[in-house]
Amino acid sequence: MAFAELLERAGGVGLFQALQVFTLLLPSMLVPSQLLMENFSAAIPGHRCWVHMLDNSSEAPANLTSKALLTISIPPGPNQEPHQCRRFRQPQWQLLDPNATATNWSEAATEPCVDGWVYDRSTFTSTIVAEWDLVCDYQSLKPMVQSIYMVGVLLGSFCWGLLSDRFGRKPSLSWCCLQVALANTGTAFASNFLIYCGLRFLSAFGVAGIIMTPVTLMVEWTTTRRRAVTITMLGCSYSLGQMILGALAFTIRDWRTLQLAVSMPFFAIFLISWWLPESARWLIIVGKPDQALQELRKVARINGHKQATKSLTVEVLLTSMEEEMAAAKARRSLLDLFLVPRLRWRSCGMFLVSFSQMVSYYGLVLDLQNLGSDIFLLQVLFGAVDLLGRATTTFLFSFLGHRMTLASFQTMAGLSILANVLVPQDLPTLRLVFAVLGKGCFGISLTSISVYKPELYPTALRMTADGFLQSAGRLGAVTGPLIRMTRQAAPLLAPISYGVIPMASTRTKVTLMDGGTWVAHPASGATPSGQSAYPSPSAPPHSLSLSNKNK
The missing domain is CATH 1.20.1250.20 (MFS general substrate transporter like domains)
Known part of the structure; x- marks a missing residue:
């Protein structure tokens, strides 16, 4: 008898599994808001060079319109719109002549935006791009911070896989939620780009655990025949999270406020996560059958199978998991x-x-x-x-x-x-x-x-x-x-x-x-013929x- 049959004794799929899935869908639904945050917090607004005559009202000639001042101050870009990264060294008055053409100036008459940029704030009131001038020669810093975030997810995937096997799924998930909440809240108050990158890396490290741990908990507390449904629901929560992010970003146009909005729920999820029971399968494999028995009996009571609490004993657990415990020792x-x-x-x-x-x-x-x-x-x-x-x-x-x-x-x-x-x-x-x-x-x-x-x-x-x-x-x-x-x-x-x-x-x-x-069964490790698909530790891979x- 494998662990799946122990779950059947504890009620199979019941109220507990429904509550667990609902609880685990909450952090999973928020993962896209972390992975895709820079689509909005680092959106690149329209911009041009800051020009004294154009942007300092005390120096602007009273007899010229803003459009005329823009013409003599900013050269046209590749799409004939005002150039985003160059400005004229001196006003090009000849361009005000109705007969003048766009070629009546030379590249030598232009210079970079030495005094900064003016940003279009009609779509976003604030982004990290506008706040720290990540444009023109510095525009590659936006994809760089996205890659830094993904490096954090990569390293977190390595570490949380080991840590969850060592310390358990429940504490790993709780810690990851707390880490993401704290790192993201700190990100909203970052004073410079370097601090922002560091805090985003820490957040990504925690997000990796939130991606991995709910899947493991769902699989280990769900019967085999219902497993595909729960994993599909988890995948759909990611899709729903993408839609929620788009709606939330449409409502909140300031990047710091948006950052806080997607951070605060993780504090609540951190508290809720302590309600979740630890994986009984993991507890048995690491040599904690007494605690595993408590968790299984708790699940049986929630599922309305109180009579199962008497039939579930430590001896039954160890006998049922004998094959899986042997397989766990045959490390590959x-x-x-x-x-x-x-x-x-x-x-x-x-x-x-x-x-x-x-x-x-x-x-x-x-x-x-x-x-x-x-x-x-x-x-x-x-x-x-x-x-x-x-x-x-x-x-x-x-x-x-x-x-x-x-x-x-x-x-x-x-x-x-x-x-x-x-x-x-x-x-x-x-x-x-x-x-x-x-x-x-x-x-x-x-x-x-x-x-x-x-x-x-x-x-x-x-x-x-x-x-x-x-x-x-x-x-x-x-x-x-x-x-x-x-x-x-x-x-x-x-x-x-x-x-x-x-x-x-x-x-x-x-x-x-x-x-x-x-074709070996993914849960029990048994092939259709009934033989174990787990070779002995001494068996060669071939x-x-x-x-x-x-x-």
């Missing part, structure tokens, strides 16, 4: 993923897939301003299409299969991004359509890979493989914003890269992952068998 290393030839190719292919998806995904969702003028609407649409994609993925699997769904929609996502490169800026509606289509395709492909990858590995190596592929995805999330730092020197490099990378990896992954799938069952 990352090297085991590369010792078996077929596993080696699959691991390389899946690493490439995970990396390429996240490079393009975060390159797309962290650069809303380049996709359309109404970034609030775009954020809400991105969340809505992501929600729709997650809801329809299961149906697509039944028609196309896992592998074909993954390959086809990742290719479509890349094509949508490349199509947007060809659409001029004066066609915002068409650009919006391609952007939303690409986001929806990415949502489906990301869901596909999360379902498909467990089938490619034996149970004994699944957690090791999952950590390896999660790291690949986080590395891609770091790389995505970094590519955008080349925009000033090569404007088309970033969008072309975001479109080509997922398409190029599609053919590779189909080739590398072709073949059988591992002793693992492969089924020819294709998806």
